[in-house]
Amino acid sequence: MNVQIKQLTKIYGSQKAVNDISFSAGLGVLGFLGPNGAGKSTTMKMLTCFLPPTSGSADICGFSLDKQSLQVRANIGYLPENNPLYTGMYVKEALAFVASIHKIEQPEQRIADVIALTGLGEEQHKKVGQLSKGYRQRVGLAQAILHDPPVLILDEPTSGLDPNQLIGIRQLIRDLGKTKTVIISTHIMQEVEAICDRVIIINKGKIVADDTLTGLLAAHGSNSLEKIFVKLTNSAA
Numbered sequence: 001m002n003v004q005i006k007q008l009t010k011i012y013g014s015q016k017a018v019n020d021i022s023f024s025a026g027l028g029v030l031g032f033l034g035p036n037g038a039g040k041s042t043t044m045k046m047l048t049c050f051l052p053p054t055s056g057s058a059d060i061c062g063f064s065l066d067k068q069s070l071q072v073r074a075n076i077g078y079l080p081e082n083n084p085l086y087t088g089m090y091v092k093e094a095l096a097f098v099a100s101i102h103k104i105e106q107p108e109q110r111i112a113d114v115i116a117l118t119g120l121g122e123e124q125h126k127k128v129g130q131l132s133k134g135y136r137q138r139v140g141l142a143q144a145i146l147h148d149p150p151v152l153i154l155d156e157p158t159s160g161l162d163p164n165q166l167i168g169i170r171q172l173i174r175d176l177g178k179t180k181t182v183i184i185s186t187h188i189m190q191e192v193e194a195i196c197d198r199v200i201i202i203n204k205g206k207i208v209a210d211d212t213l214t215g216l217l218a219a220h221g222s223n224s225l226e227k228i229f230v231k232l233t234n235s236a237a
């Protein structure tokens with residue numbers, strides 16, 4: 001399993017934002033769902049070494065979060081929720097900078113491939129700050145996959161994309177899930193149905209469901225993920 005999380009907890013002041021969660025993830029696309037404030041981004045920040053856990057542990061590709069954070073970062077591609085980018089750089093320049101951080105040798109071909117994969121071709125001559133929101137999102141995704149990491153953590157990766165762009169980027173995420181562990185957070189249930197093999201629902205910092213999509217629908221005798229989400233995230237204390 002590329003991702004193994006044991007009893008991970010994050011407390012901010014007196015609030016348990018993430019409360020003793022454990023799960024493992026192998027190849028495929030895992031949808032990490034939950035209402036606003038459930039603890040999704042906090043979990044993702046801990047897994048990517050941006051935030052230290054209060055307690056608990058996690059291994060990424062066999063590397064420990066607290067003792068081997070450099071190796072953890074090398075094995076993870078992360079698209080954070082607010083997608084911070086170097087707005088003053090040209091698209092290729094920004095990708096070359098990220099490639100240099102990852103010490104990618106002869107990065108030109110990889111940058112060209114990733115530009116094609118994320119559909120940035122037509123906009124690649126612009127500065128990142130001149131791009132529309134959807135294209136900035138693509139740059140964030142391109143940066144996350146550039147070093148071809150085995151694990152991708154994508155926090156609301158399709159936010160801001162128009163319906164045409166959605167189809168392409170969802171297909172890309174699905175394809176990436178064939179050879180990588182992809183964990184995505186999203187509020188779009190249709191998206192989960194389109195791309196996720198497995199679903200974890202978190203509510204008030206606790207996991208309230210962890211199943212395949214078909215397993216979850218069958219267990220609740222429902223054909224609507226949205227209804228299951230509403231039920232599970234309103235009934236739990």
Ligand SMILES: Nc1ncnc2c1ncn2[C@@H]1O[C@H](COP(=O)(O)OP(=O)(O)OP(=O)(O)O)[C@@H](O)[C@H]1O
Pocket residue numbers: 012017034035036037038039040041042043081
């Ligand atoms: N830096 C912080 N300091 C204090 N509390 C925080 C901090 N970051 C997050 N929180 C709190 O932790 C809880 C979980 O927040 P988090 O951002 O992880 O939720 P989320 O599931 O990603 O929500 P959303 O869907 O709205 O993005 C929230 O109640 C939030 O207010």
